[in-house]
Amino acid sequence: MRLGNSNSRPTSERAALLSVSVIGGIISVLYLVAVWQCPMGTPAKPGPGVYPVFVAVLSLLACLGIGLEALSLKDTSTQVDWPWGGAGWRVLQIMGACVAYVVMLSIAGHAIAAAVLSLIALQAIGGFRWYVKLGIAIALGIGSQLLFHSLLKVPLPKGIWLS
Amino acid sequence: MNAIEGLAYGFSVALAPGNVMVVSIGVILGMLVGVLPGIGVMGAMAILLPIVMALKLDPGTTLIMFAGIYYGGMYGGTITSVLVRVPGEATTVVTCIEGYELAKKGRAGATLAVAAVGSWFGGTVGIIGLIFFAPTLARLALSFGPPEYFALVLLGSFVLSRMVSGSLWRGLLLLSAGLALGSIGMDPVTGTARLTFGWYTLAQGFSIVPVAMGLYGIAEVINLAERAGGLPRVGKVRLSQLFPTRSEWHRSWPAILRGTILGFFWGLLPGPSTILSTFGSYRLEQHLSKYRHEFGHGAIEGVAGPETANNAASTGQFIPLLSLGLPFSPGIAMLLAALLVQGVQPGPLLIIEHPEIFWGVIASMYIGNVALLILNLPLIGVWVSVLRIPQSLLIALILLLCLLGVYSINNSLFDLVVMLVMGMVGYVLSKLRFDASPLVIGLILGPLLESSFRESLYLSRGDPLIFFQRPISVLFIGALFLVLLIPSLRFLISRSR
Numbered sequence: 149m150r151l152g153n154s155n156s157r158p159t160s161e162r163a164a165l166l167s168v169s170v171i172g173g174i175i176s177v178l179y180l181v182a183v184w185q186c187p188m189g190t191p192a193k194p195g196p197g198v199y200p201v202f203v204a205v206l207s208l209l210a211c212l213g214i215g216l217e218a219l220s221l222k223d224t225s226t227q228v229d230w231p232w233g234g235a236g237w238r239v240l241q242i243m244g245a246c247v248a249y250v251v252m253l254s255i256a257g258h259a260i261a262a263a264v265l266s267l268i269a270l271q272a273i274g275g276f277r278w279y280v281k282l283g284i285a286i287a288l289g290i291g292s293q294l295l296f297h298s299l300l301k302v303p304l305p306k307g308i309w310l311s
Numbered sequence: 312m313n314a315i316e317g318l319a320y321g322f323s324v325a326l327a328p329g330n331v332m333v334v335s336i337g338v339i340l341g342m343l344v345g346v347l348p349g350i351g352v353m354g355a356m357a358i359l360l361p362i363v364m365a366l367k368l369d370p371g372t373t374l375i376m377f378a379g380i381y382y383g384g385m386y387g388g389t390i391t392s393v394l395v396r397v398p399g400e401a402t403t404v405v406t407c408i409e410g411y412e413l414a415k416k417g418r419a420g421a422t423l424a425v426a427a428v429g430s431w432f433g434g435t436v437g438i439i440g441l442i443f444f445a446p447t448l449a450r451l452a453l454s455f456g457p458p459e460y461f462a463l464v465l466l467g468s469f470v471l472s473r474m475v476s477g478s479l480w481r482g483l484l485l486l487s488a489g490l491a492l493g494s495i496g497m498d499p500v501t502g503t504a505r506l507t508f509g510w511y512t513l514a515q516g517f518s519i520v521p522v523a524m525g526l527y528g529i530a531e532v533i534n535l536a537e538r539a540g541g542l543p544r545v546g547k548v549r550l551s552q553l554f555p556t557r558s559e560w561h562r563s564w565p566a567i568l569r570g571t572i573l574g575f576f577w578g579l580l581p582g583p584s585t586i587l588s589t590f591g592s593y594r595l596e597q598h599l600s601k602y603r604h605e606f607g608h609g610a611i612e613g614v615a616g617p618e619t620a621n622n623a624a625s626t627g628q629f630i631p632l633l634s635l636g637l638p639f640s641p642g643i644a645m646l647l648a649a650l651l652v653q654g655v656q657p658g659p660l661l662i663i664e665h666p667e668i669f670w671g672v673i674a675s676m677y678i679g680n681v682a683l684l685i686l687n688l689p690l691i692g693v694w695v696s697v698l699r700i701p702q703s704l705l706i707a708l709i710l711l712l713c714l715l716g717v718y719s720i721n722n723s724l725f726d727l728v729v730m731l732v733m734g735m736v737g738y739v740l741s742k743l744r745f746d747a748s749p750l751v752i753g754l755i756l757g758p759l760l761e762s763s764f765r766e767s768l769y770l771s772r773g774d775p776l777i778f779f780q781r782p783i784s785v786l787f788i789g790a791l792f793l794v795l796l797i798p799s800l801r802f803l804i805s806r807s808r
Binding site: 181 | 364365478479480481483484486487488490491494498500501503505506529532533536537538539551552557592702703705706707710711715716718719722724728729731734735736742743744757760763765768769773774775794
């Protein structure tokens with residue numbers, strides 16, 4: 149079994165697939181419970197609940213199949229590398245940048261939200277001095293506002309201060 | 312109108328000055344985005360779809376631009392595969408193997424030229440086939456009823472899920488996830504709200520655009536961020552290096568011809584025909600080549616054949632899209648999404664109700680194919696420059712494009728949230744080596760599958776045997792059973808030995 153490196157942590161594919169099977173199974177059961185509340189109609193006039201029940205059963209079968217597939221694997225056959233260390237931190241930063249954009253969009257407006265997103269993304273990957281990153285982030289914020297709002301006429305939020 | 316008259320009409324639409332410019336812009340945009348490492352044609356279409364929508368062009372012009380983006384995106388993925396060994400998607404994996412080895416020998420330009428010419432040839436022959444097959448299939452499809460559509464969509468969905476995922480169960484899980492997502496919102500038959508939990512936003516359902524952009528755009532950006540700095544340096548490709556030698560042409564042309572035939576007929580079948588034709592062509596060339604020892608170390612046939620087959624199959628896939636309204640690959644599914652957003656329903660009636668769209672798209676595909684050949688080789692320096700853009704800047708740009716693009720469709724924060732959630736799901740799926748295509752196909756085809764299923768039961772007054780009483784439906788269901796049972800039988804036979 150590989151131990152991974154400073155940028156990754158491996159888990160066995162078997163464990164990963166078993167997790168998928170269990171989580172998928174739980175979600176499928178919840179989906180089945182939810183669709184069971186929908187009207188089923190009659191065989192001649194099936195209601196909105198019929199088709200989703202088939203989908204839920206298909207999903208449960210698939211989860212079972214994946215579980216069996218996972219159990220048939222040898223424990224150390226192949227591994228799944230999850231990001232760790234520097235790589236993990238970059239992944240979190242990019243996800244965080246996207247979340248920050250969505251949260252800030254209505255409050256601060258697109259230009260500022262886009263500049264913050266760009267700054268976090270540039271900081272996460274690196275490669276520029278801080279003032280260059282700041283300059284690029286501001287340029288991307290203003291440039292994207294001009295391109296989409298002014299040129300393509302896409303209405304973009306201005307934020308609570310400019311509204 | 313017959314095929315020739317239709318094509319003439321199509322060219323009259325496609326050669327309008329505005330449309331020629333539109334398809335050329337589409338090709339350039341497709342290449343600019345498709346060349347970004349890891350993005351490929353799906354990512355290019357997902358990222359560009361909302362931007363094209365924001366231009367508010369008429370449906371025919373929108374689809375013409377998308378056809379250009381589709382071709383451009385495919386070739387953009389080829390460039391990345393050859394120069395930095397990063398496949399945009401499964402169809403460019405073999406190009407990564409052979410193309411990158413050729414690039415290391417200083418033959419990157421010649422390889423890209425062979426790929427471009429092969430793609431053009433395969434696409435051109437594919438379009439000729441499309442001209443004659445599509446109207447015929449559309450006429451045949453007029454006799455399809457709900458049971459036939461249900462069986463065909465079921466067959467296509469299962470075949471695609473089985474083939475792309477490698478494992479039947481993985482494909483089925485994602486297919487059912489897509490079908491489940493598609494069931495949330497308004498019931499397609501009665502129009503009542505279903506699984507919305509009283510939340511008005513959910514009544515709109517899940518749009519394909521944020522889901523696809525999340526799975527293919529955001530997920531890939533996260534992957535890029537994870538391996539930041541891990542891409543090889545890209546060397547210069549000079550115009551003078553673009554010309555293959557006589558020996559390289561001599562080896563490439565037979566592969567191009569074989570790839571064209573293989574790719575086009577694969578493209579007619581439901582399922583991931585581009586992937587199958589690409590790998591099939593690679594195996595064929597490996598088998599037939601006098602230079603077998605070069606495969607894996609830079610064999611030009613290993614690029615010429617698969618690239619041609621890929622483009623021919625991609626063109627062949629337009630046939631079920633335009634004549635049946637059914638996409639059998641994620642890229643074509645995005646084109647269907649573009650049409651549906653414009654209020655145009657492809658299918659057997661498209662050629663009757665909107666001949667300008669049907670024939671205009673076919674003619675534009677040919678123009679797009681020519682534009683690809685003319686534009687991409689002289690501009691190779693531009694595409695290579697794109698690859699040299701610092702990765703941090705690329706990531707910021709792609710993120711902005713994705714977020715703005717999705718927001719521009721409905722001005723909806725919910726769409727942004729969906730995209731981000733699907734981005735994280737897509738990233739986890741990529742780590743687990745699950746292909747997200749069945750999820751996208753399930754989301755798009757789910758409503759059609761459900762409505763044809765329920766309409767079939769209405770017709771038969773509740774008798775499920777209706778699916779086994781109509782010959783075409785029986786044919787499709789029989790094929791479905793074969794697809795499901797053959798792998799299991801092979802497994803049991805191999806275990807018993």
